[in-house]
Amino acid sequence: MRFMYIVTSSHPPGPPTPALMEAMGKLADREIKAGRMIDSGGLMPVAMGAQVRITDGQLRVVDGPFVETKEVIGGYAIFELRDKEEAVAAAVEFMQLHKDHMPGWEGTCEVRSFAMPAHEGGCQVDALAHA
Amino acid sequence: MTAAGIHHTILAVWRIEQPRLITSLARMLRDVPLAEDLTQEALLAALEHWPATGIPEKPGAWLMATAKRRALDHLRRGQMLARKHEMLASDMEQEQQAMPDWDTALDDDIGDELLRLVFTACHPLLSREARAALALRMICGLTTGEIARAFLLPEATIAQRIVRAKRTLSESGLGYETPRGEELSERLSSVLEVVYLIFNEGYTAARGEHWLRPQLCHEAVRMGRVLISIAPREPEAHGLLALMELNASRTAARTDAAGEPILLLEQNRALWDRLQIRRGMQALGRARELGGAGGFYALQAAIIACHAEASTADETDWSRISGLYAELAALARSPVIELNRAVAVGMAEGPAAALVIVDGLAHEPALKTYHLLGSVRGDLLQKLGRFEEARAAFEAAAELAGNRREQDLLKRRAAEAAAATST
Numbered sequence: 001m002r003f004m005y006i007v008t009s010s011h012p013p014g015p016p017t018p019a020l021m022e023a024m025g026k027l028a029d030r031e032i033k034a035g036r037m038i039d040s041g042g043l044m045p046v047a048m049g050a051q052v053r054i055t056d057g058q059l060r061v062v063d064g065p066f067v068e069t070k071e072v073i074g075g076y077a078i079f080e081l082r083d084k085e086e087a088v089a090a091a092v093e094f095m096q097l098h099k100d101h102m103p104g105w106e107g108t109c110e111v112r113s114f115a116m117p118a119h120e121g122g123c124q125v126d127a128l129a130h131a
Numbered sequence: 132m133t134a135a136g137i138h139h140t141i142l143a144v145w146r147i148e149q150p151r152l153i154t155s156l157a158r159m160l161r162d163v164p165l166a167e168d169l170t171q172e173a174l175l176a177a178l179e180h181w182p183a184t185g186i187p188e189k190p191g192a193w194l195m196a197t198a199k200r201r202a203l204d205h206l207r208r209g210q211m212l213a214r215k216h217e218m219l220a221s222d223m224e225q226e227q228q229a230m231p232d233w234d235t236a237l238d239d240d241i242g243d244e245l246l247r248l249v250f251t252a253c254h255p256l257l258s259r260e261a262r263a264a265l266a267l268r269m270i271c272g273l274t275t276g277e278i279a280r281a282f283l284l285p286e287a288t289i290a291q292r293i294v295r296a297k298r299t300l301s302e303s304g305l306g307y308e309t310p311r312g313e314e315l316s317e318r319l320s321s322v323l324e325v326v327y328l329i330f331n332e333g334y335t336a337a338r339g340e341h342w343l344r345p346q347l348c349h350e351a352v353r354m355g356r357v358l359i360s361i362a363p364r365e366p367e368a369h370g371l372l373a374l375m376e377l378n379a380s381r382t383a384a385r386t387d388a389a390g391e392p393i394l395l396l397e398q399n400r401a402l403w404d405r406l407q408i409r410r411g412m413q414a415l416g417r418a419r420e421l422g423g424a425g426g427f428y429a430l431q432a433a434i435i436a437c438h439a440e441a442s443t444a445d446e447t448d449w450s451r452i453s454g455l456y457a458e459l460a461a462l463a464r465s466p467v468i469e470l471n472r473a474v475a476v477g478m479a480e481g482p483a484a485a486l487v488i489v490d491g492l493a494h495e496p497a498l499k500t501y502h503l504l505g506s507v508r509g510d511l512l513q514k515l516g517r518f519e520e521a522r523a524a525f526e527a528a529a530e531l532a533g534n535r536r537e538q539d540l541l542k543r544r545a546a547e548a549a550a551a552t553s554t
Contacts, residue, residue: 033242034150035356039406078406080349085136085143093147096188116383 002038002114003079003087005094008071009107020101027097031079036090040077071108087111137182142274145174148191149272152198154244160202161307163251164297167269169205173198245270246361247309249354253322254305261296262325263332264289270357271350281347282332319362323371323428326354330375335534348379359414366423369414373432376411377439380404392536396444408439430459449479466495467503474507482514502531506541513548522548 016024031037043049047065081087091109098105149170156166173194187193252265267273267281275293279286300306310318333347355372362368384402387393415436418429434455441447456472469492477485489508498504505528512521525545532538 033357033360035353035360038410080353082146082346082349083139083143085139086146089140089143089147 001081001083001087003081003084004112004114005077005079005091006110006112007074007076007107008110009074009105010071017102020098023097023101024094027094028077031090036079036081038078038080040075042075043073046072074107084111084113087113134182138178140186141177141181142174144186144190145177145194146272148194150245150248150270151191152194153269154248155195156198156202157248157307158244159199160205162301163248163269163306164301165205165306167297169198169201172201176201242361243309245357247307249322249358249361250310250315250318251300251306251308253318253325254300255318255321256303256305257296257299259325259328261292261299262321263329264292265296266325266354267329267350268293270354273350277346281344281350315362316365319365319368322358323367326351326358327371327375327428329354330378334378345382348375348382351375352379359417364421366418366421367426367428369418369421370423370426370429370432373411373414373418374428374435376407376414377432377435380407380411380439390536392540395438396447400442400444403439411439412436425458425462427459427463430455430462434459447478449475453479466492466498467501470498470501470504470507473511477511477514482511486511486515500531502528502533502537502541504528505531506544509541509544509548513544513551518548518552522552 028037028040045064046069049064051062051064051066053060053062079087079090081090088111091111095109098107152173153163153166153170156169157163160166160169176197177190177194181187248269249266252269253262257265264278264282267278268275273281275290276286279289282289329347330351333344333349333351352372352375355368355375358365358368359372380403381395381398383404384398384400385393393399411432415429415432418424418426418432423429424433434452437448437452437455453472453475456468456475460468460472469488473485473488473492476488486508489504489511492498492504495504505524509521509524509528512518512524522545525541525548529538529541529545532541
């Protein structure tokens with residue numbers, strides 16, 4: 001199963017501490033070598049981004065920063081894992097690094113499973129393999 | 132959380148830590164099979180304790196400490212030579228004192244140990260089936276039950292296979308050795324063969340009701356990714372990974388809602404997984420950079436890449452594919468490759484040219500029971516308007532197909548040919 005990890009934080013807390021960067025680097029290296037992490041990327045600050053919104057039937061383009069934004073997405077990673085339990089375990093490990101190496105940081109790592117193109121046969125097979 | 136939920140979570144945590152556990156233990160004990168036993172014991176200990184205590188903050192450190200304690204017990208029970216025992220036990224006690232710093236443990240590169248593990252699990256002394264089971268167990272951390280279900284075999288059969296294989300390794304003193312240099316390249320082929328066997332078992336399930344067993348494909352692709360990280364200069368490792376990623380990229384398009392197979396040219400290419408195709412193309416590029424464009428796996432990957440790069444079936448570069456098959460056939464004489472070449476020639480030059488090749492294979496002993504020979508022949512005859520012969524070929528092929536879904540497909544084609552005959 002494929003999962004997307006989206007890391008959000010409520011305050012722009014400044015860049016990660018060097019210790020956190022190093023720990024995350026090691027973890028990422030291990031996960032790539034283990035064949036689980038297949039893609040990842042960090043995102044530039046929202047000030048450099050833009051949003052295209054539709055509100056009240058009106059389409060408009062808003063350049064960053066966005067004053068009303070409470071949660072900022074800092075980065076994402078894509079993993080291929082066996083099941084949701086494995087995905088959550090990996091996210092726990094990742095967030096533990098933040099707790100250890102960047103005290104005071106608060107944020108969320110959201111774990112989302114990719115929607116698979118509808119093919120029920122495949123799901124049945126999956127169920128069989130896990131049964 | 133329910134008991135089953137906790138059990139599942141603990142397994143997930145253990146699987147993340149399993150490669151480091153088994154490689155560290157193997158290094159300490161100089162014995163891969165024993166390290167595997169102790170890794171399993173650490174899992175059992177976690178399953179026993181964690182439901183009550185909760186999962187520790189650093190589960191890896193907990194598992195490692197537990198496994199090391201068991202290793203020490205094991206050594207103390209005197210199952211090893213006294214001297215080796217003393218030496219190792221004191222090493223380990225020192226290491227254990229230094230243990231709490233788990234982040235440092237993340238530092239040391241387990242690549243070499245993992246390489247040893249892979250080569251031990253896939254030792255040519257073992258049967259292919261035993262190698263596949265050991266690899267899934269030791270490299271992917273699958274339980275015996277999971278392996279048994281994936282291969283549609285009784286759990287006892289797999290358990291016995293694993294026990295025997297480990298005993299064979301221990302008794303022949305092969306429990307801890309790493310091939311180097313030329314031997315590494317030679318032995319690598321035995322590893323790649325096993326990984327590809329596992330992939331194919333999942334990709335075209337040879338037996339049973341279902342067309343694909345994604346779990347096995349997934350494990351094989353993962354092993355392929357591990358292989359290129361520990362043997363980054365081996366072109367064929369990249370070639371095999373490319374082949375698997377590119378094939379796996381079509382998974383969602385290969386079956387319809389009812390689980391019936393959809394042939395490549397009829398697949399909805401929008402369902403092909405672009406991320407996986409990109410990864411496959413990267414791996415193929417790497418194999419070529421390393422001088423391995425003509426390798427057994429790289430050539431097959433290049434063929435699949437031709438499909439991946441065509442945005443519609445009509446845009447497929449069939450003459451390039453038939454050229455690649457000719458190269459492949461020159462490398463590995465095989466009637467199955469020749470049959471595939473015939474399909475490509477048929478697409479590039481027309482069914483008549485292909486039928487000549489296929490008819491030349493009619494008496495190949497290796498293809499006597501191979502249903503795809505009849506399937507391809509039927510298809511060519513159908514295109515040439517020789518419907519009655521096509522029907523006979525499809526029917527004969529259906530008799531030989533082991534997978535029910537393929538059987539149904541061939542019967543349908545026979546019926547279509549029969550319908551064309553009567554009009």
